[in-house]
Amino acid sequence: MSTDDQGHEGSNVWEDFQKGYVPEDDLDIHPSLDLHEEYTKDIDTVTYEVLRHRLWTVNEEHGQTLENVSGSPVAYFGQDFNPTLMTHDGEVVFNGPYVQLFSPIAELQVKWILENRSDNPGIEPGDVFISNDPWVGSTHQPDVFFVAPIFVDGELFCWIANTLHQYDIGGQSAGSFVPSADDVFDESTPIPPIKAVENGEVRKDVKQMYQRHSRMPDMVGLDFNAQVAGLQVTQEQIDELIDEYGAQTVKGVMDRIIEDSETKFLEKLRELPDGTWRAREYMEGSKTGDDDLYVAELQLEKDGDTLTFRNKGSAENEGSMNLTYAGFRTAISCVVNPMLLYDQLWVTSGAYRHIDINTDPGTLNRAEYPSGVSCGGTLSIELSIALIYDVMTRMLSASDETREDIITDPLAGLIVLSQAGMDQWGNPFGTMNLDVMGTGFGARTDKDGIDVGGILFSPKGPLPNIENNEQDYPMLYLYRRESQDSAGHGEYRGGGGMDSCFIPHNTEAIQTVVAGNGGVTPNTRGIAAYPGAPIRSRTVDDSDILEQFENQEIPDDIEEVNGDMETYPPKAEFVQGALDVMETRSPGTAGYGDPLERDPEKVLEDVKEEIISEEVATDIYGVVFDADDGEQTVNEQATENRREEIIETRLAESTIPAEE
Incomplete structure (x- = not known):
């Protein structure tokens, strides 16, 4: 903790920028900011389901606004964005059904804003903060966050946010992917959260500064407008829900959504044995011109109701290949969501209550400032997702109850x-x-x-x-x-x-x-x-x-x-x-599973559809075909012989590790 010139104890900003922001359990928020923390616990089932679906629909319409207003192909074709609804202290209530990388990171943005902006310049109704700082909360600089508080009777009730990949926001390469970067100073300038909208009015100085970084300022300006519009539409709808049902009821539904997610997550965890699973992948080159391989290690420990992720043995951060803590943290949701929370889709905040991340600073998937990170949102985060899938599928394989979820x-x-x-x-x-x-x-x-x-x-x-x-x-x-x-x-x-x-x-x-x-x-x-x-x-x-x-x-x-x-x-x-x-x-x-166990008729179908070649069918699947009046058919006896031959070759080429 550090003390600012008003005597307020907040997070150590410069340490956050160096190693990446990791929020503590108790946020240090300036006492001048009042939080809306009261909510109704006893909500009847009908009201809960109606409001749950209304909140989901509001968040989804937020995404549709982004798509319709933005002129970027990244938005209307790739839908490389996501809207997020969060509680007053930043827990995610709903992700949108778009790019899942963004919403859990929005939580970090909110918590950082609460700790570092609640006094100066303050958090007020009508504010919108803009940020793309990977050490605060972003996968890489082109993923730009717009974050807004919603107040009720002078108290901060909840947060809404959206993230949209901007085509170009600076850096030495067009498009802001800079694989040749030595460090972040070759890339787009990271922007910690600053007010882009104040009291409902867009700050022209901030918008012009932001557009000035881009080779395509008009396109970036349209995306800026789209993200502000998405927040405005969503705030109006949240205000209508509060007027109709009352703030405490709406807040109670939000809390229950997260609790249901947590309950479902724990039910899945309790079907699994305790243990540790490991994975290793490789990053190919730290930058343009580098052909070395860099190891990325991951260890997943399941102990009771907690999953702990570590990255012992991962290579040091170099060049442009790196990912910050925020990026690695959000990569986890991309696996937990479809594997363990498919019946609570888009709500991973309950799971994060039982996830610990103990990664080593200064590594390629826990990069320290000023490492190059502009490629992190498309390289290191996908590498991290692959690692997490690797350990998660092995963990799920350890239980008959969860194996079918793989x-x-x-x-x-x-x-x-x-x-x-x-x-x-x-x-x-x-x-x-x-x-x-x-x-x-x-x-x-x-x-x-x-x-x-x-x-x-x-x-x-x-x-x-x-x-x-x-x-x-x-x-x-x-x-x-x-x-x-x-x-x-x-x-x-x-x-x-x-x-x-x-x-x-x-x-x-x-x-x-x-x-x-x-x-x-x-x-x-x-x-x-x-x-x-x-x-x-x-x-x-x-x-x-x-x-x-x-x-x-x-x-x-x-x-x-x-x-x-x-x-x-x-x-x-x-x-x-x-x-x-x-x-x-x-x-x-x-x-x-073993390709030798594949139904030969399915292999034949794949050959006819040109999904696999006949050579692969014979060499890997061990399936041999006959041509009957020009029509391929499976030769069952030849296939059986070929598969036995492949097994014999495997055994002949295998070795038994020596005893230590």
């Missing part, structure tokens, strides 16, 4: 393309290519994953149509398709990823920043199965694509294009010229 790691890696230049009309453009949404969906214990099923922690995030991308940006697609042999092989296979191939159109070049991980080592392991295929980005430079067009040919594989092939590392920056053909591959996800 979804294999749904994120084998992530490849983000930030693109900028002059569009087909001669105007500056910038965008985040959202083909990234075309990833596979993990396998279950009794069914296959979903090919190009999307990102599990972004349930409403759609894949933009090719026509929309071609209309809005200077690009022409050659193909976009499911990627063969990308699904993790198993008794139940994972979901396959997607290949996307395009050229610049009516422009001389496109500046491209690749920010990815999972290209050399897949970030998913599965359960006794194969991982999904890794990400990949490659180009054929100075190609003959125009000659092929003139011959009325459109290649359906980049291998059919002549020119200089170059495959890029997961972190790269380059210029795609007018004749350069680019292909990206989104990852597949892991399988479940």
Whole structure:
């Protein structure tokens, strides 16, 4: 604790900025701020259910306002945002059904504001705070939070917030992903919470300062307006609920929603044995030009009613690959929510009452200031999610009651393309290519994953149509398709990823920043199965694509294009010229169970659908086919022999560890 010049004891601001804000159990709030803490406990079931659904609907309409007002493709295609409703002290009542990374971090923003802004400049009705500081609470700087208090009779009743990924808010690379950063000073400037709206009026000085950082100030200005509008609409609706039902009843429903979430979480935990589970993944390069591997370790201990996460053995924070405490904390919700709270979806605050995070400062997933973190929201956080899935699936496997809840790691890696230049009309453009949404969906214990099923922690995030991308940006697609042999092989296979191939159109070049991980080592392991295929980005430079067009040919594989092939590392920056053909591959996800246990008829179906190749069917699944009048069928005896052969090879190549 530190004492400011008014004698108030608040959090040590500079220590928060250095190591990351970790709130204590008792928030140190200035006594001049009155909190609305009273609520009704005895609420009848009908009133509770009506109000619970009303609050959910209010929060969902908050998200729809963001989508409708913002002009950003990140909002209306990727739906890379989330609205949040919280209690007076920052516990999350409802997340929105959008990107789940954001809402648990909003809790940290609120708690930090309470401790550090309650005296100077104060927290008043009509205020909105803006922040994107990863050491306060953000996955990375492009994820910008707008946070507003709601008062009742002079007392702070609750908080509402929204987070939206802004395309460009500064830094040395267009799009604000800076994989070449040595530290945060090469990136967008982190903004601790400041008042962007005061007494209901937008502060022009703050908005202009904010837009001044961006290469696309008009787009950022629209997003600013959208986020303020979302808060205004939501506040009006919360005020109406309070007028109709009374503040204590509404507050009582909020409290019960969180308590129900906590109860369900504890019921699941008590079905599991105590124990410790471990996982290891790798970050590929700390920055552009670095081809080293950096280890990320995770230990999950279950002890009674508590889950404890540690990261002993993780590499030190270097370059741009890093994630702050806030990012790691919110990654946990992306796994806890679908695995342990699917019947209380979007309410993870009850679970956080029983989660301890004891990670080591100065590591790649607990970065200290001034480490580079602009790629954390797309690299390190996904790596952390993969680690958490790894340990969680193993923990759930330890109980018959919870094994059926397993979804294999749904994120084998992530490849983000930030693109900028002059569009087909001669105007500056910038965008985040959202083909990234075309990833596979993990396998279950009794069914296959979903090919190009999307990102599990972004349930409403759609894949933009090719026509929309071609209309809005200077690009022409050659193909976009499911990627063969990308699904993790198993008794139940994972979901396959997607290949996307395009050229610049009516422009001389496109500046491209690749920010990815999972290209050399897949970030998913599965359960006794194969991982999904890794990400990949490659180009054929100075190609003959125009000659092929003139011959009325459109290649359906980049291998059919002549020119200089170059495959890029997961972190790269380059210029795609007018004749350069680019292909990206989104990852597949892991399988479940031994592929030799897979029904041969399902393998045949996958071959016919071109999900897997015949070579993979024979070499990995051990299924042999006959051609009967041109129709493939399973040769049952040859399949049995082939599977026995694979088992014998496994045994011959296996070794027994020496006794210590």
